[in-house]
Amino acid sequence: MICNPELSSRDSRTAMSGPKICFVIGGPGSGKGTQCEMLVAKYGVAHFSSGDLLRAEVASGSDRGQQLSATMAEGKLVSMDVVIQLLKEAVDKSFAEHPEKIILLDGFPREIEQATKFEEKICPATYVLSFDCSNQTMTDRLLSRAKTSGRVDDNIETIKKRLVTFETATAPVLDYYKNAGRLVSVSAEDDKQTIFANTCKGLGL
Template sequence: MKLVLIGAPAAGKGTQAARLVKHYGIAHISTGDMLREEVAKGTELGNQAKSIMASGGLVSDELIIAIVKERIQKDDCKNGFILDGFPRTVVQAEKLDEMVALDKVVYINAPDEVMLARLTARETCPKCGATYNKLFLPAKVAGVCDVCGEALTQRKDDTTQAGLARIKTFHEQSEPLVAFYINKGILFEVDGTKPIDEITKAIVEGLER
């Protein structure tokens, strides 16, 4: 099964992708995580992406397409994968079409004010990558990772200013993907304001229709 998750920042793509990976036994490909890893390593790609990501912008199509093309050829993608954070533009979607035939596209939809509130409440473990949200998925001990005990941090692009910019960028550059995939007959929408378990159930039911 080859899937794409679409949604604005903090719509719940990462949370749902992690659950679907366990359910279906397929690879989770988060382009955001991959880019942040490059930034942390201080690679040439990471240095190019750092300032763009901090301001809420999108890295160039050429860079991200090259990363994804290489990633989906790895062994763990043989049984399928979930793309989380790619494609983000119609141009990227057209390039993805040339690489692979998708089975389904899931659009997790929620109002801007909900996503901004979630986004600014997010926390991440810098050691193991676990994610939390003070509003609906808090750590058992405030500020401490449940998994490894590391102190949690907030991403630099999870501020109100950067969040507003990222949501605006989603509407301008990524929202056209909804119509693109509706026209292909492979997209279905779920309500991103529902509880996490209900969203997972709705996605699985949609995938298995």
């Protein structure tokens, strides 16, 4: 169920002197957003997602925000360098204000290149928290959510594509951090309170 991370001495020194980064990875419908909210509510950890940071930058009306808005309006992907920079700014600000806090990066990284570039430009992740859930469970949850959320991407065909994309892109990330001894795997098949208890245990909270 849970693999407690065994940090190398190098990673341990980095974790003590820099931000305590926790990548949070889980497929659509795995419940990672809910678990992040529960961690924030109970422990006051910092919580950022690249999507939220992008939307906030656009809403700010800054020059960079206007450029991002134009890029997204054209249906183009925002460059990884921009995403990494936004995350760096959020991490630096959070660490400066509350150096003791764990920083959750929700839904990041989505692929191995993002992970390696983040660690190269910012700092190594202390933990990588993975919420493991079957495709059937995630599909059932998303279809149930669609009845009340009205989200257009919660339909069976789109869900299948999202699951394939997640598995293809993210599996190498999980393998990489498992081999590095920093992967905390939590079953997301249980009720949210059980999942939360296991998450806290895995993170040593």
